[in-house]
Amino acid sequence: MKPRLKQQGMTLIMLLFIVGLTATGYLLHGLNPTTVKIERNKKTVEALAEAKAAIVGWSVKNDTPGKLPCPEDVAAIGFTTEGQEMAAAGNCPSNIGRLPWRSLGVGDLRDGYGERLWYVLSPGFRVSPINSDTPAQLMVDGVASRAVAIIFSAGPIVGGQVRPTPTAATPPDVIQYLDLSNNDGDNAFITSGASVNFNDELLVINHDDLFGAVEKRVAGEVLNCLEIFAATNGGKYPWASSLAPVDYIEDIATLTGRLPDSPGGGNWSGACAIPAGGSGWWLNWKEQVFFSIADEYKPTGAAATCGSCLTVNPPSASADKKIVVIVAGKAIVGQNRAVNTTLTSYLEAPNSVGISFSQQHSTPAFNDVVVYR
Numbered sequence: 001m002k003p004r005l006k007q008q009g010m011t012l013i014m015l016l017f018i019v020g021l022t023a024t025g026y027l028l029h030g031l032n033p034t035t036v037k038i039e040r041n042k043k044t045v046e047a048l049a050e051a052k053a054a055i056v057g058w059s060v061k062n063d064t065p066g067k068l069p070c071p072e073d074v075a076a077i078g079f080t081t082e083g084q085e086m087a088a089a090g091n092c093p094s095n096i097g098r099l100p101w102r103s104l105g106v107g108d109l110r111d112g113y114g115e116r117l118w119y120v121l122s123p124g125f126r127v128s129p130i131n132s133d134t135p136a137q138l139m140v141d142g143v144a145s146r147a148v149a150i151i152f153s154a155g156p157i158v159g160g161q162v163r164p165t166p167t168a169a170t171p172p173d174v175i176q177y178l179d180l181s182n183n184d185g186d187n188a189f190i191t192s193g194a195s196v197n198f199n200d201e202l203l204v205i206n207h208d209d210l211f212g213a214v215e216k217r218v219a220g221e222v223l224n225c226l227e228i229f230a231a232t233n234g235g236k237y238p239w240a241s242s243l244a245p246v247d248y249i250e251d252i253a254t255l256t257g258r259l260p261d262s263p264g265g266g267n268w269s270g271a272c273a274i275p276a277g278g279s280g281w282w283l284n285w286k287e288q289v290f291f292s293i294a295d296e297y298k299p300t301g302a303a304a305t306c307g308s309c310l311t312v313n314p315p316s317a318s319a320d321k322k323i324v325v326i327v328a329g330k331a332i333v334g335q336n337r338a339v340n341t342t343l344t345s346y347l348e349a350p351n352s353v354g355i356s357f358s359q360q361h362s363t364p365a366f367n368d369v370v371v372y373r
């Protein structure tokens with residue numbers, strides 16, 4: 001090889017070496033501990049959010065709206081049914097355990113450390129009555145009634161934790177995953193602690209997260225039942241049951257009140273979600289749901305034109321609504337549900353007057369869920 005060519009060859013090798021070093025540098029930079037931690041945290045945050053949406057969705061679609069699933073059935077670990085919830089007609093054998101990912105339809109959901117998520121539900125969300133006034137009983141960081149459920153990412157081991165591969169015979173022990181007072185079996189949880197013995201990440205499902213969605217479903221089911229009734233009754237709706245007494249009997253000439261158990265003297269349609277005789281899941285809700293019909297669409301009305309119907313403002317000042325359905329939401333400050341014979345115990349102005357109505361975002365001072373046609 002000529003000296004010049006040899007020199008060029010060496011230069012090329014040096015160049016490749018430098019390029020290689022630079023590339024390795026980028027790779028090392030890509031895997032630096034901070035970046036890895038950010039990626040792990042991102043995956044954990046996404047998994048927690050997906051689990052939360054799935055739990056709320058499960059409750060909304062349940063035959064008993066507002067009910068929460070039990071944790072994982074540990075007897076199914078290692079079997080094709082792994083990830084299903086504990087079977088329980090009423091209360092769960094345990095309120096804390098791993099997320100029942102299969103029952104929730106989210107796949108084998110893992111946090112940023114490859115661990116399955118954990119989950120705890122509040123007492124009171126398995127056995128009727130379950131409705132807007134069912135209180136959240138989980139305390140978080142000393143705040144009472146903070147959560148109806150909590151989802152946890154356990155993170156890697158801390159302190160003296162040991163995690164053998166879980167099996168049905170040796171199910172995962174909460175003490176080996178959740179930390180400090182999060183694993184002591186009571187209803188109080190914490191979101192932080194000294195890093196040498198605490199690394200749990202928590203996502204809370206609060207009362208509004210759950211019931212904001214559940215109440216919309218209930219309102220929709222009721223409106224659907226009333227629409228089905230009208231479709232087979234000349235476009236006209238049933239009379240309401242007056243506020244007092246609370247008997248769910250249709251009262252002639254009553255335009256605003258609760259739903260009667262026997263509209264028009266019969267049952268709600270089999271195509272509608274309210275069971276015959278006003279029973280089943282509806283028992284949990286019927287005291288908290290009201291409706292109002294426009295005079296034109298009462299049983300003795302003409303059902304011809306909405307010249308002067310009901311107003312729901314916002315969204316509109318037009319008196320063009322045939323029917324309004326309102327789910328009360330939980331009692332707000334000043335409302336006493338023990339007094340169940342007056343609208344003001346349930347609804348906020350102007351809905352509490354029962355003549356004209358308003359649809360608003362939920363706030364501490366207004367939480368009626370209003371739907372209409």
Ligand SMILES: [Ca+2]
Pocket residue numbers: 153154155156158177178179198199200
């Ligand atoms: Ca932990």
Ligand SMILES: [Ca+2]
Pocket residue numbers: 327328329330332346347348366367368
């Ligand atoms: Ca209300």
